[in-house]
Amino acid sequence: MKIKKIRLISFSPTRTSKRVIDAIASGIGDIPADTVDLTYPDAVSTLQIAADELAVIGVPVYAGRVAPLAATRLAAIKGNSSPAVIVVIYGNREFEDALLELKDIAENAALIPLAAGAFIGEHSYSGPATPVGAGRPDSVDLAAANAFGAKIREKIADINDVTTGRGVHVPGNRPYKDGVGAIPFAPKVVEAQCTQCGICLPACPTGAISLDSQIAIDQDLCIFCCACIKNCPEDALTIAADPIKQKRQWLYENCAERKEPRIYL
Ligand SMILES: Cc1cc2nc3c(=O)[nH]c(=O)nc-3n(C[C@H](O)[C@H](O)[C@H](O)COP(=O)(O)O)c2cc1C
Incomplete structure (x- = not known):
């Protein structure tokens, strides 16, 4: 069949899922592609995919x-x-039921998954002292x-x-399996290190961060994706909650x- 356009669809707070589907798209080759980023609060609420378009979807695994x-x-x-091509990205633990769930989501949206993959991204909780999948996806x-x-x-x-x-x-x-549920914590702001540059605000997928006289994170909105932590140039956001540590x-x-990545064709 002839594909007129690739629709590159991701939700990717720490950008590993996005990097993986971008690499898949470049491997598919010379077909025009547009990017649909569902990561941020301004994400589209309706997205039509035509019969001659290929949806390439990449999302992270949370709690399998x-x-x-x-x-x-x-x-x-x-x-x-x-x-459609469906891809889950996980932090070098397991992806469990995530790919099947993504397949069900795709089929319920009248997409037909032809290929699937599970790739590895640096774990959201990974840090210099406790690396988990650090630097992934890497060149391999x-x-x-x-x-x-x-x-x-x-x-x-x-x-x-x-x-x-x-x-x-x-x-x-x-x-x-049971999913992640509500996480009753948010990253901690280390006031002494925070320069109030505001880089963390647009990085947050739920708009949970505000800057008035100081940075504040709304714990009810926070999904603990760690995008703010990974984007902070001053290392002023940290994991402080004991269960997450x-x-x-x-x-x-x-x-x-x-x-290693696994693919299903
Ligand atoms: C709340 C939460 C739960 C997670 N659960 C899993 C998991 O079950 N298995 C796993 O291997 N990685 C897990 N991860 C790690 C992410 O799947 C991984 O870091 C992924 O690369 C993040 O994708 P992104 O960069 O597109 O945001 C979890 C991360 C978070 C924040």
Whole structure:
């Protein structure tokens, strides 16, 4: 089949998911692409995907599921039996039911997933003293994403009618495992280091951060994605809540062994 346009759709607070789907798109090759970034509060609420457009969707795994806010924002998609590539990005622990959940989300939006992948991104909680998947996706991951894109191009070229073709099988179970739930914490602002530059404000996917006389984070809105921490040039935002610090330590001790991307075609 002939694809007129690629729609590159991501929710990606710390930008690893976005980098992976950008590399997949460049592997697919010479088809015009537009970017739909669902990360920020101004994300579109309706997104039509035509039958001759390819949706490439990349979202992070939170607690073995699609990040809840990604799932909410993906509800904007209205496909038309449109082909899709679904990709989850996880922090070198596991992706569990996330890819199956993303497949279900895509199918409910009238997309037809033809290819799927699980790639590794630096864990949101990773830091210099407790690295987990640090620096990923790295050049090896991005080369794998690019090669995946080339395989997707071949698969699409072989398909006449996407509605009668070979769908993709992905791992996972239904009912899905329990998701992340509300996290009753927010990163802590280290006042002595904060220069009130405001870089963290637009990095926040929920608009939870405000700057009046000082930086404040609304704990009820915060999803603890760590985008503010990773964007702060002064290291003035930190993980201070004990349960998250314990989780970070557990990840550091148990998820050091490098995992590799997995693809499903
Ligand atoms: C609340 C939360 C839960 C997470 N749960 C998982 C998980 O279950 N498995 C995993 O390997 N990584 C997990 N991660 C790490 C992210 O999946 C990983 O860092 C991903 O690369 C983030 O994507 P982004 O850069 O597009 O935001 C979690 C991160 C957060 C913030």
